[in-house]
Amino acid sequence: xxxxxxxxxxxxxxxxxxxxxxxxxxxxxxxxxxxxxxxxxxxxxxxxxxxxxxxxxxxxxxxxxxxxxxxxxxxxxxxxxxxxxxxxxxxxxxxxxxxxxxxxxxxxxxxxxxxxxxxxxxxxxxxxxxxxxxxxxxxxxxxxxxxxxxxxxxxxxxxxxxxxxxxxxxxxxxxxxxxxxxxxxxxxxxxxxxxxxxxxxxxxxxxxxxxxxxxxxxxxxxxxxxxxxxxxxxxxxxxxxxxxxxxxxxxxxxxxxxxxxxxxxxxxxxxxxxxxxxxxxxxxxxxxxxxxxxxxxxxxxxxxxxxxxxxxxxxxxxxxxxxxxxxxxxxxxxxxxxxxxxxxxxxxxxxxxxxxxxxxxxxxxxxxxxxxxxxxxxxxxxxxxxxxxxxxxxxxxxxxxxxxxxxxxxxxxxxxxxxxxxxxxxxxxxxxx
Amino acid sequence: xxxxxxxxxxxxxxxxxxxxxxxxxxxxxxxxxxxxxxxxxxxxxxxxxxxxxxxxxxxxxxxxxxxxxxxxxxxxxxxxxxxxxxxxxxxxxxxxxxxxxxxxxxxxxxxxxxxxxxxxxxxxxxxxxxxxxxxxxxxxxxxxxxxxxxxxxxxxxxxxxxxxxxxxxxxxxxxxxxxxxxxxxxxxxxxxxxxxxxxxxxxxxxxxxxxxxxxxxxxxxxxxxxxxxxxxxxxxxxxxxxxxxxx
Numbered sequence: 304x305x306x307x308x309x310x311x312x313x314x315x316x317x318x319x320x321x322x323x324x325x326x327x328x329x330x331x332x333x334x335x336x337x338x339x340x341x342x343x344x345x346x347x348x349x350x351x352x353x354x355x356x357x358x359x360x361x362x363x364x365x366x367x368x369x370x371x372x373x374x375x376x377x378x379x380x381x382x383x384x385x386x387x388x389x390x391x392x393x394x395x396x397x398x399x400x401x402x403x404x405x406x407x408x409x410x411x412x413x414x415x416x417x418x419x420x421x422x423x424x425x426x427x428x429x430x431x432x433x434x435x436x437x438x439x440x441x442x443x444x445x446x447x448x449x450x451x452x453x454x455x456x457x458x459x460x461x462x463x464x465x466x467x468x469x470x471x472x473x474x475x476x477x478x479x480x481x482x483x484x485x486x487x488x489x490x491x492x493x494x495x496x497x498x499x500x501x502x503x504x505x506x507x508x509x510x511x512x513x514x515x516x517x518x519x520x521x522x523x524x525x526x527x528x529x530x531x532x533x534x535x536x537x538x539x540x541x542x543x544x545x546x547x548x549x550x551x552x553x554x555x556x557x558x559x560x561x562x563x564x565x566x567x568x569x570x571x572x573x574x575x576x577x578x579x580x581x582x583x584x585x586x587x588x589x590x591x592x593x594x595x596x597x598x599x600x601x602x603x604x605x606x607x608x609x610x611x612x613x614x615x616x617x618x619x620x621x622x623x624x625x626x627x628x629x630x631x632x633x634x635x636x637x638x639x640x641x642x643x644x645x646x647x648x649x650x651x652x653x654x655x656x657x658x659x660x661x662x663x664x665x666x667x668x669x670x671x672x673x674x675x676x677x678x679x680x681x682x683x684x685x686x687x688x689x690x691x692x693x694x695x696x697x698x699x700x701x702x703x704x705x706x707x708x709x710x711x712x713x714x715x716x717x718x719x720x721x722x723x724x725x726x727x728x729x730x731x732x733x734x735x736x
Numbered sequence: 737x738x739x740x741x742x743x744x745x746x747x748x749x750x751x752x753x754x755x756x757x758x759x760x761x762x763x764x765x766x767x768x769x770x771x772x773x774x775x776x777x778x779x780x781x782x783x784x785x786x787x788x789x790x791x792x793x794x795x796x797x798x799x800x801x802x803x804x805x806x807x808x809x810x811x812x813x814x815x816x817x818x819x820x821x822x823x824x825x826x827x828x829x830x831x832x833x834x835x836x837x838x839x840x841x842x843x844x845x846x847x848x849x850x851x852x853x854x855x856x857x858x859x860x861x862x863x864x865x866x867x868x869x870x871x872x873x874x875x876x877x878x879x880x881x882x883x884x885x886x887x888x889x890x891x892x893x894x895x896x897x898x899x900x901x902x903x904x905x906x907x908x909x910x911x912x913x914x915x916x917x918x919x920x921x922x923x924x925x926x927x928x929x930x931x932x933x934x935x936x937x938x939x940x941x942x943x944x945x946x947x948x949x950x951x952x953x954x955x956x957x958x959x960x961x962x963x964x965x966x967x968x969x970x971x972x973x974x975x976x977x978x979x980x981x982x983x
Contacts, residue, residue: 361859366900463753470757507750518753521757525760525764526764531768
């Protein structure tokens, strides 16, 4: 089940990946225009206008980078409405599906593992939920993953164009949220060390280091700074941009929720990334009833994304197995997958302030890749149990689809209420809605 | 779908790529710096000011309208005042019909009054930072109001309190440090209290402050009758003409 030979025997991997991508697009876009806007959606639109037209990064997440504002402003101008607010999340959420497949493939885990990883991301209810919102957390599922894919392609082929592409994607990722730098950074460090240890003259190594540095530091930096063009248009210089980032970093490192949006103790919320992969994780939005809005029932509407527990909770066992294989059998594929996962997750897990489940979108591609790798390997020895587990996971994803897109059915409610804290499904737990 | 390996990329070619990418990135950074500095707009002298960049206005809201009508942008705003206002909650205190009519007549997208004027000046990009100088008792009162905020950075007679990254610095006259570039000045009536220089413009000059426009407001939300009279007397003594807000 692994290796290029097995891949070629299976025929058209591109078609399978295309089918998964189309599936991802279909479930991310179906009924999107009719799904009521959350408070975040509305604020994302207002912030895009404020930032692009005035350089004022309010009211949504002034302490995070601003790529979303530029993109959403553009799509609001082009198509307006719910699609204008959410189109980029749909697009980048969908593209994260082939991106994770290409990542797993590039690391040598084989076609089944790459398709499984793509399937996990495509069908994950948490990923689906955030792919249908204006807020930009799902951008973090795509840009870093794609940046690492381009970097690995460069590592294989040594064509500078791939490195330039990686730098551009890294810049866009960091311009979405700073956390994008963690997995790409660890991958870049590994490639840099490899390149500097490779046989060759000193001049060749110096040229390699210069190319890596310019493409993976200066280029992303320039891309990042350019996303602040409207803010700079308020008369600011680069020194002031640096000082502004000091304030952003301070807020980000001490953040306890934006004023009026959180209750003391965060009842019903999963707070703390160290809990991820140990317990089920969810993110629940509440849309209160509004006069004249028939799409919202009298009791309000919950939109609940729950990471598929059968995949989610398999992450740490898969990580442990990958670690064991890496250390004992020098399994480079396992090592890379583990490193990428840890680089994406550990900085969040160690953060002393609350980290909410929306940040898990930056880790989900790497955790899915790890679980897919482990499942594909286990399948070689335990075909039936792995297939049963996969079928159960897909069934669970299907059951959790309805609450993730703002619909609700009774069987789904039962599953949802088993997995999610009852407090999360209380309107009073959502003061900012 | 597999890419065929071509001729190996030489060290020289890699260096050329590295140099090209670095040059492009540095050019982008230089363009960003130029865009920022080039976006600042000064106040251009108007005939009714008779060569002096000093004028009277009704309140901070009128000052905002003057700045906006003049196309001023991206400036350090220096405010001499004894009070600090926040924009009122329009849900708790909705504007009166007359206020709504006035805002519409002025073509304003948002409701504007003396309490919200500085915030709005920041929001729309007239001010890119705010420097507030207060008489000692007002400064102490203001510091007490914000003492528990995590963003607060205290100094000797000064404190820095950015609002969501927007730079705001507060100081007493004694601890005031002149900004490095020309500023817009707004003086409010509550400035004319004990411990503040009675001639604010002369004091600013002695501190080395350069300004392209100083507006003397005759009203602010906390001013007493005596302070209003003092403000008017100072403005008249300075020969400041009254600028009608552009509505």
